Every structure is written in structure tokens, then in C-alpha cells.
Amino acid sequence: MTFDDQVDVAVLGGGACGLVAALRAARDPGLVVAVYEKSTREGCNTRYSSGSLAAGGTRYQRAAGIDDSPGRHARDILAVNGDPASAPIVNALCRVAPRYVEWLADDLGHPVELGLDMARAGQSVPRLHTDTGRAGGARLMETLRRAAEAAPNIAFVDNAPGIGLISRNDAVVGAEVLENGVKRRVGAGAVVLAADGFANNPAMMAEHCPEAEGAFYGGVSTSTGDAIGWGLELGAAVRNMGSFLGHGLVVQGHGTRLNPVLPFLGAVLVDDQGHRFVDEKAQGYSKLGRIIADRRAVLIWDQPMHETAMHSELMRESETAGAFTTHPTPAHLAAAYSLPDLTLPADFTPPLRAGRVTSGILTTQGGLLVDPRGRVQHRTGGWIKGLYAGGGSACGISGPSSEGYMSGNGLLAALGFGWLIGDHLAARERGIMAG
Structure with missing residues (x-):
């Protein structure tokens, strides 16, 4: 040979x-x-x-x-x-x-x-x-x-x-x-x-x-x-x-990802009515991908959470891509995302951020x-x-x-x-x- x-x-x-x-x-x-x-x-x-x-x-x-x-x-x-x-x-x-x-x-x-x-x-x-x-x-x-x-x-x-x-x-x-x-x-x-x-x-x-x-x-x-x-x-x-490795925090229309630490800082996931539908802290981001696969989900977080989350290159890439939005009040955010019944935790500190997320797959x-x-x-x-x-x-x-x-x-x-x-x-x- x-x-x-x-x-x-x-x-x-x-x-x-x-x-x-x-x-x-x-x-x-x-x-x-x-x-x-x-x-x-x-x-x-x-x-x-x-x-x-x-x-x-x-x-x-x-x-x-x-x-x-x-x-x-x-x-x-x-x-x-x-x-x-x-x-x-x-x-x-x-x-x-x-x-x-x-x-x-x-x-x-x-x-x-x-x-x-x-x-x-x-x-x-x-x-x-x-x-x-x-x-x-x-x-x-x-x-x-x-x-x-x-x-x-x-x-x-x-x-x-x-x-x-x-x-x-x-x-x-x-x-x-x-x-x-x-x-x-x-x-x-x-x-x-x-x-x-x-x-x-x-x-x-x-x-x-x-x-x-x-x-x-x-x-x-x-x-x-x-x-x-x-x-x-x-x-x-x-x-x-x-x-496979899925991901439940892929920003729809952009393909960038949000920092997986956000749910552990207190960020909330809501459906198209503005209702929370999952215990955000109990899910790994791969499992979360399956949970939100058939939903129109929005992740919402406040200013202190944002300051911590921005330590990640994932968030910096998302910011550069314009993948999330900034809002002065919950009412402004709800109107921007057409969420008719949005209620956020009372301790959320504005400005608020939000991004519409979907499921993704990264690797097998x-x-x-x-x-x-x-x-x-x-x-x-x-x-x-x-x-x-x-x-x-x-x-x-x-x-x-x-x-x-x-x-x-x-x-x-x-x-x-x-x-x-x-x-x-x-x-x-x-x-x-x-x-």
C-alpha cells in the first residue's frame, strides 16, 4: 500500500x-x-x-x-x-x-x-x-x-x-x-x-x-x-x-442569540398575549428551544439585568445587529410588541429591553x-x-x-x-x- x-x-x-x-x-x-x-x-x-x-x-x-x-x-x-x-x-x-x-x-x-x-x-x-x-x-x-x-x-x-x-x-x-x-x-x-x-x-x-x-x-x-x-x-x-444542542434564545429575524444568563437574572418570557408560560430558571437553553418552538415568544429584561448580560459577546453581537429594542415603560413595550395583557414584575427598573425569540439548533x-x-x-x-x-x-x-x-x-x-x-x-x- x-x-x-x-x-x-x-x-x-x-x-x-x-x-x-x-x-x-x-x-x-x-x-x-x-x-x-x-x-x-x-x-x-x-x-x-x-x-x-x-x-x-x-x-x-x-x-x-x-x-x-x-x-x-x-x-x-x-x-x-x-x-x-x-x-x-x-x-x-x-x-x-x-x-x-x-x-x-x-x-x-x-x-x-x-x-x-x-x-x-x-x-x-x-x-x-x-x-x-x-x-x-x-x-x-x-x-x-x-x-x-x-x-x-x-x-x-x-x-x-x-x-x-x-x-x-x-x-x-x-x-x-x-x-x-x-x-x-x-x-x-x-x-x-x-x-x-x-x-x-x-x-x-x-x-x-x-x-x-x-x-x-x-x-x-x-x-x-x-x-x-x-x-x-x-x-x-x-x-x-x-x-442536538438547541437554543431557545435565538432572536427572530436576526439569528443572533441573547445571553442565557438573562432568565437567571429575572428576565421573563411571555407569549403573544403578554402572559408568562414557563419557569424561565428551570430550563436549560437547549430544552427551552423545544418549549418555545411553536410560540411567538418575547423575552423582556430590565436595566440592571442588561448591564450584567452585556458582558457576553452574544449580547454585543445582538446589540450591533439591532436584535433587541429599548422602551421607557411597560406600556410602550407592550404596544411595540402588540401584547394586550402584559404585566411585568413590579421591581423591573426601566429602561426595559425586549426581543422576539425563537428556537434554533447549533450542533448535533x-x-x-x-x-x-x-x-x-x-x-x-x-x-x-x-x-x-x-x-x-x-x-x-x-x-x-x-x-x-x-x-x-x-x-x-x-x-x-x-x-x-x-x-x-x-x-x-x-x-x-x-x-
């Missing part, structure tokens, strides 16, 4: 998962790692996320007097996701989360802070870590790409989408990629599938996530599920394919079944030798439906699987681990 190129580790996908896997594997100076990215211009889902990293037991929490741990973090996730079988994966990801948060700060120079003002449904303590300045996922990707560029044994190849896997004797031995439109066969000791999910693949969405039909899509164009298909061709198992959460080392499992048992998966290519930790998502789960799976896979590959090459 001949190859055009030969590397130790080939990573298909240059988002957060792929770059963390490459950086951790490349700590072994004897490994040559190549990252093949479909398109940095189109971006990845991490790029358009809030960049919030959920981690329990960090030094940032200890400095703030918050008692948390990986175990408590895992218990919170499992209480929400309705998927007890995911416990080994959830525990493995939660164990490494505080390690990579502090690694980002100490080794990569990422400006980390604990978001004490970022309350989310299901999280028993504050544990979302963000960048100072709240620039979001774009800043996180800049940090990771800068580190990859500085690593002498990592090659980052842009505009080079993967188009398939190469196998021999039931093991993956390489991948096919397109470089400048020319197919190249890359031999590799290990192939890591780190692509986005399939939320922009209409056929796969219709088959696996029909309840999301008609929802606004706020993810990236490159989420076409190719890597999942390659795994299936080799007999890989998949799991929770009907699970199902995918290839992997073990706690990120090894892709075969549907008949065991694992497919040489093949690893994380990020949107792998089954996440949000259970079988959109209701099981907890804020931070997506990047927890992306960076966590990248860390687990990269560390395993570096250790394997040094003979520390088998497999």
Missing part, C-alpha cells in the same frame, strides 16, 4: 478537539502530527460558541471560595442528561476539565477567568470559565491555533478536507484528503476524527432529528457529518443520534461511540484499531435528546476528548499504554 505522505498522527478537523489532540500528542517530540482542516474561513462550531469551559475543581473556583470537584460536575451532568450509560465518559471528561483549563492559562497563555455571573440550569455551583473580556470562542481558537503553529512537529493544513479513511486488515492505517483539489493518501499510525457534527446535513437531520425540522440553524456550514459516515462504513457503532450531540480514550467502538464489540473520534464526530454527553444538554457540554466533550486522545497517543508511542 503506497501513500503520498506518512505521519504518526493524522487529525481530520482543526477545531478545538482536533487542535487539543494534536497539541497533547505533539508533546512527544518523536511524533509527527498533521491536522487537516476543511476550511478556517468557514470556521468551526467552537469559533462561534461562547467559549465557555465547564470545569469542576479549578484553582479559579477555589480562589472564589467555591467548593466543586470533577465528581460533582459529573453528577450534575448525569442528573440532567437522562443517560446513565454515559457515566464512564462523563467522569473521564470531568476529570480532565480542570487540567486543561489551567493548561490553557499556564502553558498557552489564554486569559482565563471564572464567570461568577454565568448561572446556568442544572449547575449546582458556578463552573463556567471564560476569557477575560468575553471575546468567546474566536479567542479560544486563536489561542489553540497559535500554539499549534509554534509546535515544530505539528503541520496544520488548511483547505484540506478529509474525504475518507484507509483501512487494512480491519485497522485504519491512514486517510484520504483533498489538498488544492488533489486527492492525497496519508498514511498514519493513528487517525483522529475531530470534525463537526451533521446539523448542516439535511438528509441526516431528517433521519435522526426530525423534531428540529424548521428550526433556525446557527451552526457552521461545514457540519455535514462526513466523518460519522466513514466510521459507519467500517462498522462503527453510533449512539444518541437524535440528540450524537455520533460515533467511543470509549474513555476516544477509541471508536465497533458495533460487534471491541474497537476499530487506529481510529479515534471526538468533538462533533463522537457521541457527546447530553443524552438521547435535546433536553439533556447542560451549558458547557459541547466544549467539555471537544476539549476533553482532544485531551484524552492526545495524551493516550503520546503515552502509547512511549510504550506506556497498550492499544
